[in-house]
Amino acid sequence: MRALQNINHKLSLIRGAPEPVRQEGEVKVQIHYASLNPTDADIARGDLDLFIKLARARSSVRTGLEFSGTVAEGSAKFPTGTKVFGYTHLMKGPKTHQDVVSIPESFIAKMPKNLSFSQAAAFPLGAQTSLVALRDIAQLKRGQSVLILGASGGLGVYATQLARHMQLAITGVSGPDGLNLMKELGADEVVNYRRTSIDQMINQFDVVLELSNQYMFRDVRHLLKPHGTFVPTNPQKNLLAIAGNKFRRQKVGYLFVDRGDSTLLTELAGQIAQGVLSVGPVREFDFEDFEQAFASLQQPGQLGRTVMRLR
Template identity: 35%
Template sequence: MRKVLYNRFGDEQVLEVQEQPTPTIAKNQLLIQVKATSINPLDWKIYRGEMKLLSGSKLPKGVGIDFAGVVAQVGPGVTRFRLGDSVFGLLDVFKGGALADYVVVTEAVIAPKPAAISFDQAASLPVAGLAALQIVDQLAVIGRGHEVLINGATGGVGMFAIQLAKKRGARVTAVVGPAGVQRATQLGADVVIDYTKQDVRQLTQQFDAVIDLSDKLTFKAAKKLLKPGATFVNTLPSPQSLVLSFFHNLFSSRKRKILILKPTAAGLNTLASFAQDGLQIPVEQVYDLANVRQAYQETSQGKVKGKAVVVLG
């Protein structure tokens, strides 16, 4: 089978499509024939060597976290899925390996693919969708009447965060670039700010939650935007930021929280239900496996807004 691997850390040129043996499954595992894999910023942060403390330095490594495909083999201990079922899910976020013709998973990290969405859309949902769900429901605990600011609101996580925050009854202010203004409005944002025309740091309004998905709004700058008891969330964990946020939260009513994605089957099923009911999953660009380097180069340079997908057949 084909699999994307890298044997050293670096830019997109380290990615290689290699022939590998098709993996075998154990009693409680399934073999999934992958139809599509989506691209996430965490992918390139890992293969560039920026996350070694969390992902480790052992090589070679695979790339790609979330996927959609068809059940090709079922272990005897599996009870919820059958041969031929269409599913979507994700692998360990720091190990990757989903950019391959086949992956081995357990029932805990997959869910049935909603009939209403394509494999491309389903592959785009797990990482970004679960991240948004965890931010909205667990970290920021967004509810009816809350004022929420989402900075970087039309990237992969942002486009789901807008929709989920609205589902929870919040009023959403989305901060985007010029190309994202129309998309943010379509996704349901109540107020859309083009950061090239207005500096979000100069806003006088305060919010119940400020969610930074761009890695450009620091907690120090965001504090003036937070109501007492409000929460600031960002999505790029590092050992230093985790320690700083822990000690900060001991003494301040304005909380600083960092997303560490925790995949669950329950979360995937919640997203599947939302998708079946009309959750928008815009796939902006589709690449084939032969162009995987181009795919990562263009997405990492910000040339693709929303989700990008690599198809495997």
Template identity: 25%
Template sequence: MNAIVYQKFGNTAVLQSIDQPKPIIQSSQILVKVKAFSINPMDWKIRKGEMTLMSGSKFPKHTGTDFSGTVEEIGGSVSGFMKGDEVFGVVKDMMKEGVSAEYVAVPASLVWKKPSMISFPQAASIPVVGTAAVTALEKMGKINSQTSVLVNGATGGFGMFLLQLLKQRGADVTAVTNSKGVEFAKKWGANAVIDYTKENVLSQSSTYDIVIDLSGKMGYKAAKQIMQSKAIFLNPTPKPIEIPVSFFKNLFTSKKHIVIVSSPSTNYIDVLLGAVKDGMQIEVNKVFPFSQYREAYQYTEQGGYIGKVVVEIK
């Protein structure tokens, strides 16, 4: 089967397509014929060597974390699936595994049936950023129409899910995005939208109960000036050092810095599937063919797009 791997850390030039054997599944696994896989920022952070403490330096490495496809083979201890079922899922260890191949073997506990009303590219877009959005909601605690939330970088994949989930819960949401994202942010439920190409959110007078920085460009230090006295700053893209440092800093300030670390599970996916059933929109900005995998990663790493970017295998 064809698979995308890399033999050293670096930019997209290190990615290469190779032929390797189809995976042999264990009794608790499912073999999926991959139809699509999405691209997430963690993919290139790992590939560039920014996460070596967790990913290790053993090569070759694969890329890609969440996928969709059809069931090809079922392990002996697996029930509830049949060959040919349309499914989506995620690898168990995104730091050391990947789905950028024609077939992938994953635990049955990390595979879910694809809703018929969404496409394979849409389904492949759900697990990583969708789970992160649900986790962010949990970190926010009780929210209602009086809760003011600023979402910075609001119209990428993470923001797409988060805005719609916040709307379901009635929060007062201000979204920060570029000119292309303004109408999407409104459609997904933002009460107010700031176009960062025209206005600096840090220079305005409004303050917020919750600030979440999905772009990774604002940072806690800058965000404090638009946070209310007992507000929280949610950081879904922490540097490794920020995880322990934030804990100790929070002991001495009322403006809390909360790191988001998420992991897909059935409980989270059930929330997302319920939202999809209720009409949640999943915007796939661009679908690249498997042969253009380098171009797909180059496009994604440039940023500024709406929703998700997906690689499709036919």
């Protein structure tokens, strides 16, 4: 099989890699599509080497968090031939930039019938993380307001739709290419951060959801109501602010979704099947063109998610 190896921070596609051996509680999946996340670029550069070492991840395939595919060696829950999708463990799980993966059942779900394999690989991480952020961490209620920084990206397209479904008042922020998309997905107000700095914004929100990895708590405090909550997708950068929660009314949430959750993914698949949620824009590359796919992540104005076609 083919596998995208990362040795000494150089990615290379090798052929004839051995297929993974299936462990208890896992199913073997023939991958059709696998996505690219900003975290994959971080891992490829070596930014997370220390964490990978601590997690004792030994495989030379280090990138690929999401996938869609067909079960090749199944279980009672996911029989052979079932179409599945999922999000593997950020550090400890097998990675999906290879033709075949053996993955714990608890990280995957059955694909909604109305999605292509390409679409199914593009949404699990973004949708699950957004659901946890809005519902469990921020605990937003109907009628409350949320500012979503980075609302047109791989997470933002789901956060915006889920916020609309929760009947929140939504302000979305992105670059100029994402403005129309944010409106289509349900944002009431949209802001182009290249024209309007968040320093100039004066409205206050119940929650600021930070998906762009550009802002710290101190940058957004003026945008929070007195009892507002800031939910950053990079909690490590805000640990001091999280530690200070007990000393002030404004809070900082700890969001860390590091693996797929079969129950949540099944719930989200149901929302897709019912048309409550739709998959955002998807850019496709062939697996053989992995270098272009990784390079595209660095370009601003990328809406939704990038995927690679393996089959």
